[in-house]
Amino acid sequence: MSVVTTDLDTAVADAAAHLYVWALKDIPQDLRDALRDAAGRETSVTGQRVLQTILRNVSVAEDEKNLVCQDTGIAVYYCKVGEHFPLHPARIYAALREGTERATVEHPLRSNTVHTLTRENTGPNVGFRVPIVHWDFVPDWDGLDVKCVPKGSGSENMSFLKMCVPADGVTGIKKFVLESIVGAGGKPCPPGIVGVGIGGSADYAMHLAKEAIARPVGTHNPDPLVAELEQDLYELLNETGVGPMGLGGDVTVLSVHVEHADTHMTLNPVAVNYQCWAARRASAHVAADGTVAFERDA
Amino acid sequence: MATHEVRFPVTDPAEILKLRAGDEVVVQGHIIGIRDRTQIRIFDQGIEPPMDLSGAFLLHTAPNVRKLGPGKYEKLCIGTTTSARMVRFTEGLGVQYGVRAICGKGGFPDEAIEPMQRLGMVYFAIVGGAAALETTQIEEIEEVAWEELMPECLWKFRVKDFGPLTVGIDAHGGSLYRDVQSRALEKLEEIYARL
Numbered sequence: 226m227s228v229v230t231t232d233l234d235t236a237v238a239d240a241a242a243h244l245y246v247w248a249l250k251d252i253p254q255d256l257r258d259a260l261r262d263a264a265g266r267e268t269s270v271t272g273q274r275v276l277q278t279i280l281r282n283v284s285v286a287e288d289e290k291n292l293v294c295q296d297t298g299i300a301v302y303y304c305k306v307g308e309h310f311p312l313h314p315a316r317i318y319a320a321l322r323e324g325t326e327r328a329t330v331e332h333p334l335r336s337n338t339v340h341t342l343t344r345e346n347t348g349p350n351v352g353f354r355v356p357i358v359h360w361d362f363v364p365d366w367d368g369l370d371v372k373c374v375p376k377g378s379g380s381e382n383m384s385f386l387k388m389c390v391p392a393d394g395v396t397g398i399k400k401f402v403l404e405s406i407v408g409a410g411g412k413p414c415p416p417g418i419v420g421v422g423i424g425g426s427a428d429y430a431m432h433l434a435k436e437a438i439a440r441p442v443g444t445h446n447p448d449p450l451v452a453e454l455e456q457d458l459y460e461l462l463n464e465t466g467v468g469p470m471g472l473g474g475d476v477t478v479l480s481v482h483v484e485h486a487d488t489h490m491t492l493n494p495v496a497v498n499y500q501c502w503a504a505r506r507a508s509a510h511v512a513a514d515g516t517v518a519f520e521r522d523a
Numbered sequence: 524m525a526t527h528e529v530r531f532p533v534t535d536p537a538e539i540l541k542l543r544a545g546d547e548v549v550v551q552g553h554i555i556g557i558r559d560r561t562q563i564r565i566f567d568q569g570i571e572p573p574m575d576l577s578g579a580f581l582l583h584t585a586p587n588v589r590k591l592g593p594g595k596y597e598k599l600c601i602g603t604t605t606s607a608r609m610v611r612f613t614e615g616l617g618v619q620y621g622v623r624a625i626c627g628k629g630g631f632p633d634e635a636i637e638p639m640q641r642l643g644m645v646y647f648a649i650v651g652g653a654a655a656l657e658t659t660q661i662e663e664i665e666e667v668a669w670e671e672l673m674p675e676c677l678w679k680f681r682v683k684d685f686g687p688l689t690v691g692i693d694a695h696g697g698s699l700y701r702d703v704q705s706r707a708l709e710k711l712e713e714i715y716a717r718l
Binding site for chain 1: 524545547560584585586587589599600601602603604605607628629630648650651652653654655656657658659673674687689691699700702703704706707708710711714715718
């Protein structure tokens with residue numbers, strides 16, 4: 226689908242409003258395939274019961290045009306802004322905020338955002354520093370890519386950080402991921418995508434873990450060493466028997482994605498960010514002339 | 524593993540005692556939606572809930588709804604939240620209000636096993652995130668109380684073929700979560716030894 230408009234603020238706001246609702250209703254094909262594969266290999270009775278219910282739910286959401294999951298999450302956007310894109314990031318942020326608010330009011334969607342101390346609702350899924358937007362800037366380009374990842378709290382609550390020491394090595398990284406996912410049990414709605422961020426600093430490791438969960442299932446880190454770690458962790462985690470919804474079974478995770486950054490010689494940070502089976506995401510490309518192209522599977 | 528159909532609220536404790544961890548259950552009748560703030564109000568602020576909870580099935584939820592008029596809401600999307608945050612209310616719900624079943628996702632930690640056995644209660648595991656399906660099984664929102672806690676109000680839903688649910692913790696001291704967790708921890712020791 227593509228839409229042409231001349232007003233870039235409106236184009237970005239419209240795109241955000243569309244992406245937020247779309248992501249909540251229509252989960253990407255790579256995830257649908259991964260869930261179907263999981264049902265194909267699960268041998269436990271409870272695990273089959275869960276996976277068959279999940280597959281039924283995905284098709285009911287489609288038939289009824291309803292949300293896959295009631296948790297409309299906290300609105301998170303990843304933006305890649307070309308250096309020649311004609312709208313300044315401050316204006317892009319305002320437009321994303323407006324789009325989030327409009328989608329929440331017009332659909333309507335449940336408003337989840339509260340003041341972190343008073344716990345009072347702050348309005349239609351916007352608030353102080355919400356939505357959360359991550360920025361990347363691209364030289365020699367005039368476009369804007371927006372990916373909306375409305376992530377539920379059940380899985381976000383299962384986020385873990387450990388400042389391993391260099392002597393812990395790769396084994397320390399693996400142990401921490403394993404103990405985190407076993408400890409999380411059924412709470413993050415397994416089987417999902419495990420995002421792991423390694424290196425950088427404490428804050429950046431968690432940022433990378435979050436970025437990792439937004440990658441399509443079936444993609445691998447381009448660095449062969451890191452891709453090998455992804456595969457090792459995937460196999461080990463599926464040996465734990467936690468299973469679908471933590472009720473026991475063969476399929477504990479659909480995929481493990483690792484993102485890395487170089488780090489200080491004395492640091493070895495490991496961050497784990499879990500993404501539930503309803504790993505919702507949707508993307509749009511906004512061209513400099515305001516043309517918007519939506520893509521579900523990016 | 525057996526399959527059962529149970530109608531709530533229950534009056535006969537045998538309806539709960541027949542259920543064993545791992546069994547599949549489909550629920551009919553009426554269920555009550557409840558969440559963090561609802562239970563904080565009941566137990567921490569000591570305010571009596573304006574709904575009868577005896578023999579009740581409680582669902583950990585905060586639904587997406589559209590207001591139609593005073594006290595009247597249309598369901599939009601109703602799903603289930605993580606239970607573990609609310610485990611400390613289990614005993615009070617059983618002792619003070621006679622609640623018989625608590626349903627949520629992700630399970631209750633082991634501290635719920637003893638009071639559930641003593642009080643004849645069960646924990647039902649629903650499939651988290653499967654809200655589109657769950658919404659079709661809720662026929663109507665019949666009552667709502669404490670609307671100022673929106674969406675964490677007390678909700679009364681009429682349901683049809685609600686499920687499939689899995690008995691996560693039964694009234695005989697059985698818990699799937701404890702069993703899965705202890706096997707997984709043993710497995711981890713074995714994995715660590717070969718890393």
